[in-house]
Amino acid sequence: MHIKKTIRDLIAASAERARASGALAFETMPAFEVEATKHAEHGDLATNLALILAKQAKQPPRQVAQAIIDHLTAPEGMLLKMEIAGPGFINFFIADAYWYKVIAEIHRMGTAYGNSNLGFGVKVQVEFVSANPTGPLHIGHGRGAALGDALANLLAATGHTVEREYYINDVGNQILTLGKSLYFRLRELGGEAVEFPADGYQGDYMKDLARDYLAAGHAAPGPEPHADDLVRLGRYAGDVILDEIKRDLKDFGVRFDHWFSESELYRQGLVDQGFARLQELGYLYEQDGALWFKATAFGDEKDRVVRRSNGATTYFASDVAYHLDKFQRGYNLVVDIWGADHHGYVPRLQAVAQALGFTGRLQVILVQLVSLLRQGEPVAMTTRGGTFVTLREVMDEVGKDAARFIFLTRRPDAHLEFDLEVAKQQSNDNPVYYVQYAHARLASVFRQAGAQGIERQSLDPARFLRLTLPEELSILKMLANYPELVEGAARNLEPHRITYFLTELAAQLHSYYYKHRFISDDVELTQARFWLVSGVKTVLAHGLGVLGVEAPETM
């Protein structure tokens, strides 16, 4: 029951009829809006078609609107009335009875209400987090994790075939640096006073790692270590850290289908394949002993080195290979979620996508950094410097659900201030509990009713006529609009729309609950309300599911 689509079709058909009858003259049907109104006096839906068509039709907007109304025929009982308003909007007032249908619809679909086949046959990959295994996940990674996971859920709910991937940078200098860091911590444990390298990873986790290394029975390295020894230490540390990252993500409720190693690109010869492909297309050239990708041919500000004059390939070369591989795996859309500090990297990667012939199939979502505060004071966060708050700490302090909800209450491209003290202090006023409470409250109502021997009886649409309160109609409309909202969120890759919807639905439910009793002596009314609020419960659970937040039966 996509009401907007239904109305849109009616409007379009009406305009065509008006043209056929000569009441309206226009060449082509322009794009027009059918929007939910902000104010009740404007009805339920409004269109701006008359305003847009006025110029073409050479008639005043309100006159065009009248012509559309005159030629519009809606199904019996659907429309209460239509009004021309303001400069030429047409407002549609939907009959109450129409909204009751949503209850049966939710009943029919069950927990799948809100799902759709929007993305049928579309294969999407969401790559997110992909933090280097050189330290624990911090709060910024948490934001990316929550977003990527919710986005993948959202796309799956709308019928896309979704795969979640984590890209592991396990090639290059950082392994050596990691090994060096471990090495120095080991020597410290051996009682030596060594000067820790400035470019080392200074966090305390490296000290723990060193202790664990010895505890596991590994021999401490001697002085003057060979580079191979450092690399081995680096790999060891990387593996341990990656295991920890996996554990953190699992506990954060985030699941991945693939963990893709950068080293795999080399093992499989994909980097050379990438070079060969670009070479073949004429987008590689040599200069100053280095190999360059002609990124400027696709709007990047400068060409980019893929192989340095010393023969080493760059990080960018890996990404060329990695994305070529992604596209060859047949994804219609590849979504990369990155921290905003990598934004300068977007044009060159888009250039690669274009060069390889996959224009428009790569979408990079930049997640702005989280500025972490503790009682209003900024906390500097650097992995290398070792001062940061880990995702683990945040989970422990404010809980998985609260953290995820907070992350998903902001647009990705907006800076996020996360004050730990505030998040803790306000944990009871946190919007996540507000929404969860609505769900638990309804569960409680049904438990209470059950205890009184009152069960929800079979669906009888005639009873819904008893739902006449403004609160009830308002809730019905929200429920009816939910599937479209989910589709819109998916289309725009914006999970936060779900968050806002849920908060609003919970608000309406709480208000309704407070003013009116669901369980009463009036059997018919009780049944009608049961059916209504069980629809609310279903939708709350669905939305929370998309966000990866629990929908508790009791709180």
Add this chain to the structure above:
RNA sequence: GCGCCUGUAGCUCAGGGGACAGAGCAACGGACUUCUAAUCCGUCGGUCGGAGGUUCGAAUCCUCCCAGGCGCGCCA
């Protein structure tokens, strides 16, 4: 210097061509013998950073300026 993101109520943020700009928190005043008060009801609070422009219509699009954040390697 150049580029990207941001600037909306005291604070944190939605809204991103459409009708009188919204929510939460904070502040203030009310509501529990009641299906869960982690709730509800009300009050207060905004020249949408500034100036021009486009449009029937601009918080929203364009230009310039101001402020904050982040980038600008043959690093990863």
